Amino acid sequence: MSAEHPDVSSDMPPLKIDPARSSTLLQNISSIHTRISSTCKSHNISKVPRLVAVSKLKPATDILALHQPSADQPSPPPPQLHFGENYVQELLEKSKLLPQSIKWHFIGGLQSNKCAQLAKNVHSLWAVESVDSAKKAQLLDKGRGQRNEELKKEQDGNGAADAEEMLRVFVQVNTSGEESKSGVEPKSEDLVNLCKTIREECSNLKLQGLMTIGAIARSKATTPETENEDFVNLRENRDWVAKELGVDSEELELSMGMSEDFESAIRQGSDEVRVGSTIFGERPPKSEAKVLENTEDGKK
DSSP: OOEEEOOSOTTSOOEEEOHHHHHHHHHHHHHHHHHHHHHHHHTTOOSOOEEEEEOTTSOHHHHHHHHSOOTTSSSOOOOOOEEEESOHHHHHHHHHHSOTTSEEEEOSOOOHHHHHHHHHHSTTEEEEEEEOSHHHHHHHHHHHHHHHHHHHHHHHHHOOOOOOOOEEEEEEBOTTOOTTSOSBOTTOHHHHHHHHHHHHHOTTEEEEEEEOOOOHHHHHHOOTTSOOHHHHHHHHHHHHHHHHHTSOGGGSEEEOOOTTTHHHHHHTTOSEEEEOHHHHOSOOOGGGOOSSOSSTTOOO
8 A cells, every 4th residue: 555645746646655665764764863863972073964865766756755754654753854866857857746845955967058957947956066167156056046036026926935045055076086076176276266256256156065975995994993085185175165265164064975984974074964875775777767656657
């Protein structure tokens, strides 16, 4: 038996959540919350980092199961608000299907020709975490401005909602120096200039902080007794950028840490961890992924 959730776009079929799948997801995310709390407690960290559930290539029903936990589940965790996606088209589809109370993070490789579309058309886009050039920042700023202009016109015409808040952006730093990774070079003129451009020239954007993905080998080698070099590097870059900008370092967040290494990231002061496979399980190949499952309108 499946639960139906009609609180989504009315032109789409109701999303049906399998109770067994919902139970598994809720148990998984509860375990992550427990591990986050335990790490904070054992290291006297007062600010609990934000958890972004990375839902790329997973169906909308998985997201809804975590965002609107069923009352039938024993001791369900609080509703999950923040979800991360890697592909613009997939995020566009999901944002139209799912409640606007979700706070979306775009965390994938950012293409210039997708920036304006992303900032203009994604409902409830909370942050873009992979900004690595002034051009991309300016295009995001333009798209967000266009969205707010449209919302303002709607409000003037029929009392629609106010313009959305500034779009938060993280500057991606390539802390590992890998050619396969995107990001600005650490402690470089490009890094500080990009941060200045966002703060001084992009009125629709807010510089939220710095982000890194880091090297997989370093993530796997991290233990409770050792620290990940990429996380140390990003923290040092955050402090350096803050000094160059003349702001308190606490004004800039750190987004680092994923399924295999988020506890190490928390120890290094991460304000946000991005956890996917530990919550959702292994992902299907992109060619087989569907936004909608078990409906005739299933989309890749």
